[in-house]
Amino acid sequence: MNPLFAHFSRAFKDCSPFLLATQQNQPQLELSPLGVSITKRGEVIDPQLRSNGDFLHLLQSLDRLTFGPLEMTMPKWVSYDAGIMPSGIFGFCSETALLESWVKRAMQVPDDYEGKVPLTQMIAIPTPEPGSWYLHTLSSLNQVCMGAAAPANLIILTLTLGVRVFRMKRLYSSTQWRSSRLGIYVGMGPLEIITAYTYNHSVKQSVTWRLDIHRSLIEAALINDGASVAARPATHMIDVDDTETLKRMQTEIESGIKYYIVGRPSTRGSIVQVPVRRIE
């Protein structure tokens, strides 16, 4: 095993990678991200084969459990139009027999099912900008049953391998300012803020960002815990619940000022702050 993954040996022991992709999309995707062979260690699943219906049902369960509390569950038809057809779904799964019985119930695993059960998933859509992708789903069963369903940090492994699976050179996404997920993304490099207050999102206190992908930084994110080594010092700490500040940042961005998220969110009491760097 590549020494990069030294801290993830438990994840590889208990879980295996999967790539759900149509026959048309498979040639466009990397099947050995960072040297991890999906075909040897896991499996490539064709979502358009009838026999894979149970696995698709379980992916829907994972989405319902992780996004349901936010009222942002993705209907199956949206998942088909915006995941399965345009690109694919990458993640990690586990043998059914290895799961606690309550996890199986929560995931609605059929009693007679003997296949793999997805624990994490990552879905991104390519954009017309060559090499750029828009990430709209990154989730882990650990979000709702911490430590009991999947090995720790499986989501980091999913993200870092996923950016290689989709051959990303640049990654866009939107994230709620309060989300701890920002800390995971910023581990791969500084995030350039595209919107600080997102008027066209259901949750306006979302940040839209982009990240240039570099293999060395992705590998570093697997080893280091914290902000990317590429991040420069912060000039401000943003209180993510201060709507007026977010709106003011948005106005500045629209007038040409650049902001980057350069570190992990920090929480003290009920205040969540995110370190940003402002560049005129």
Added chain:
Amino acid sequence: MTPEEYISAHPTLQGLEPYLVAAPYNRVHFDLTPYGLHIPAQNIIDPTHSSSERFCDLLLKLDSITFGPEGMPMDKWVFYDICYMPGSVFGFGIRASRAPAELRELFNVEQGDDILIPLAMYGAIPMAKPGAWMGHNLCSIGKRISFRDVRGLGTLSKVLGLKSVNAVSFFGATQWSSIALNVHVKFGPLELYTAFTPAHSESHTLTYGFECNDQALLAAAGHPEYAFERSSPELWIRPGDEEAMIDLQDRLEAGERFCIPTAPRRVHNQPHEVPVSSVFDQYDLP
């Protein structure tokens, strides 16, 4: 008649303004004058900009009025994450100052508002295969207004939307029961990729594709000089006949190729029957 002349003179489009919603980093890759149609600068909407909120809310309103592509309106985040940011939304609208009270009331817009009221939209998503696009959302105000006939506006939005994103091949998913199949086959014979689709909310969904060239687009737009040779059907699928869908799906999975060559036909006690024929590489299919 050139394609540009045909589109410019199309009666359905007279008095309407085209619009495009796309992120700045994407629209530099688009054709902003599809078939010579000029999209006014003020109608090129940047979804990351605060000024776009009002118009994007009107798109949500249009989606909810028409109940969306799957019979349910889409959430705001779905529009943002799925269409605006990675792909595009193209359509046609009319200025509030020129819109009748009937339309302004439907959208809760004042006559003095300087805003475009969308009448139709087409949302498409780029795919991993270069030049391939997936259809996601097509809706048109249709018969919900009485002040003018906008028949065909949804199809024209799809035609010009796909032209504007420089689509090379197109994929879509629809139900066997959908009357929209009548529109889809205007783009030519549709190659089938699935006939029974458990991955979709509705397993009685078919996945189809076509080569997205000028012939397909202009034939769909109704240009009289563009048409297709279409094969005769070998079998007909009824929307409720799951067994027939599964049988066809099994044949697709075994490597056979099929297409929907023509529009569905009416039958007694059924919405319609859908024709299916084998593909022998006689068509330019993706």
